[in-house]
Amino acid sequence: MLLLQLLINGVQVGALYALIAVGFSLIFGSTRIFHFAHGSAFTIAAYVFYDLVSIEQIHWLIAVLGASVAAVLFGLVLNRFVYVPIQKHEGSFFTVFVASFGVGIIVQNLCGMLFGRAFVAVNSPLSQSMELLPGLYVAPLSGIAIIIAVVFFVGLQLFLSRTHTGMAMRALSENPELVRAYGLSPRRLSMTVFALGSFLAVPAALLSAAGSGLNPAIGHHVMLISLAATIVGGVGSLRGAACAGVLLGLAENLSLAWFEPQWSEAITFIVLFLFILFRPSGFFGRVTAS
Amino acid sequence: MIKFSKAITAGVLACTLAASAAAHAADVTIGALFPLSGPNGSYGDIFGSGVNLAVEHINADNLLGGKLSIQYEDSQALPQAGVIGMNKLVNVQKVPYVLSAFTGVSKAISTIATRTKTVAVNGGGVGPDLAELGQYFWNMIPLANYEVRAIIPYLVNERKMKNFVLVYVDDPLGQAIKKEMEAALPTAGGKLLEALSVPATAQQFGGIAARVRAANPDVIYVASYGSQQSQIVKQFRDNGIKQQFASYTAFSIPQINAQSEAVGSLYTSQDIGWESQDSVTKRFVDDYKKKYNRMPTAYIANYYNCVRLFGLLAQQLIKKGLPVTGENLLKQRLETKTFDMVGGQVVFAENGTVSMPIQINEIDGRGGKVVRAAGK
Secondary structure, three states: OHHHHHHHHHHHHHHHHHHHHHHHHHHHHHHOOOOOOOOHHHHHHHHHHHHHHHHHHOOOOHHHHHHHHHHHHHHHHHHHHHHHHHHHHHOOHHHHHHHHHEEEHHHHHHHHHHHHOOOOOOOOHOOOOOOOOEEEEEOHHHHHHHHHHHHHHHHHHHHHOOOOOHHHHHHHHHHHHEEEEHOOOOOHHHHHHHHHHHHHHHHHHHHHHHHOOOOOOOHHHHHHHHHHHHHHHOOHHHHHHHHHHHHHHHHHHHHHHOOOOHHHHHHHHHHHHHHHHHOOOOOOOOOOOO | HHHHHHHHHHHHHHHHHHHHHHHHOOOOOEEEEEOOOOOOOOOHHHHHHHHHHHHHHHHOOOOOOEEEEEEEEEEEOOOHHHHHHHHHHHHHHHOOEEOOOOOOHHHHHHHHHHHOEEEEEEOOOOOOOHHHOOOOOOEEOOOOOOOOOHHHHHHHHHHHOOOEEEEEOOHHHHHHHHHHHHHHHHHHEEEEEEEEEEOOOOOOHHHHHHHHHHHHHOOEEEEHHHHHHHHHHHHHHHHHOOEEEEEEEHHHOHHHOOHHOOOOOOEEEOOOOOOOHHHHHHHHHHHHHHHHHHOEEEEEEEHHHHHHHHHHHHHHHHHHHOOHHHHHHHHHHHHHHEEEEOOOOEEOOOOOOEEEEEEEOOOOOOOEEEEEOOOO
16 A cells, blocks of 8 residues: 555656656757756745735635746746846856856745745645545645646647647757748747746646645755756657656655655656666657767 | 144044044954755744844843944855855854854864864754764753653653654754664653654655555654754645654744644743743843744744853953953853853853753644643
8 A cells, every 4th residue: 555655646746747847848948048947937936826825815716827927927037138138148058057046046035035934835625635545645636736737738749739839939949040041039939938838837836835835945956856857858858858757756756665765855866867877868858969 | 734734633543543443342243153045044033033132132231342243154054054154254254152053064063163262052953962062062952862851751651652753854963863762762661663764855745654654653753844844744744644743842933833734743842931030031031022023932042042141251251351262252151150041040061061951842823832841
């Protein structure tokens, strides 16, 4: 029963990781911007949701909308006023990364100042587990997390493969010059990518606010997982990032059946290390020759 | 004539500077190495509220003849950041006295304190090793070994809870508590079923809850701190764990006392008679309530006491005409022996740690209650 419980927990955590990782992978894959502040979009969405629901006592649907707007605005503003100017001055990949990292620290401190540095959570009966079988406890939030992850992922795949904007976004990662030749604006497409990528962090943020709770530093952990999932899944592959997110969640939880909890986070990076060693292109990444 | 007026101007300037220097001769800065950011940043606010009130009182009483100020550095509750902050305080600010917090940070900075003869005083970390960090490291808080030894007999004998699971953060504090539980539980007639270590950065505890449930203990002792202990309590309760929670002073912070999932949890803390009518305690409690509109906690009193201790020692040194250095502060502490502090008279043991009675508290959702007074 312990194994089954850990398997269910692993799928739930993995679904959240997949949602976060897909957003990061979409941005990184399309724009080649190492958007370290993706974790901050997650933090902002989670805290706005917490503030609207728990402090302002606003209906949760409006709070979801508010959190989504906040995360998307953050992504757009960051791209327009930080990344675009740096790229205009031909700033290196590393410059963009440092700027993004700095924004992450600023957001963490701002959240601490605005909402306090203590642990907070959105109280919801959905986070409370029910005993389905003797010794097997599952919270409604677990099912919701899995359903949302599947819906978002399928929706994203359809958007990228069936719409002109989606196809242009995919083309952006391949050849920005060609996109320009077709009369499309790479900058405008980048804005769409940032809006969509930041929006993808919202469901995981809301589920975390109700499930595991929040603190201003939560974005760093999110970012580590996103990065690991992007590499394990294959850079630029959304399918790979989603599968890797689930794999990491499963590995983290199933390892508890045999190892000390101390090792559960390390397992994530052992998986990452093994992929870098034996399959550097990840699950679905393409092998490129330099 | 021009030369004469220049000489007068220079003289006036020199006198002004000298007067200004004399006016600030006794201005003193001390350091505080607290987590001001990261998952344990809330502790910085809590500790700082006690420190700032003590500074206000010392300056209002003109205890030092000059102004006392605090230079805060962010340790993030991490040893590496703590060492950087300590180096800055000691080498750049040249402070003689540093307030420290968290076992890992305190252990990391203790060597710098000894090497530079700077007094470091801890009011929050409770790892038993902190009693052995040299004569320049003092503890204004009873350490975890006393807390564990106080709660285990209570749970085993009075609450008839014999089977324990320990969930501990993998750092010097958690390891020290594990060691203490392994030693104390069999003696008291209890049993440690599982000791589950978690990394300090872990935030998901659903899987660990499954392990705890499988062990089926009577008590879950949580040896963590900050946001993580709140997350453990919430996620364990959400995952169907109904057993008793127990912990140490870390559970005394407002955030966990306000958490609905933590209601019923038992934790140890030092006994501070908040109702005491001695002038130091009464002034502290009254002014704290006036300023923050809530009751202080043991941590806040400890850091108030840490700063007050500095004020009392420095006052003695200034009276004797001695410079306020770490070396002189240590000599003065050894000479003075007892100090009037919040909670009563305080005596330091030879290892620089105060001994205080321990009480057992219960979180009741209404500010907490004492379920077993100290010394019973």
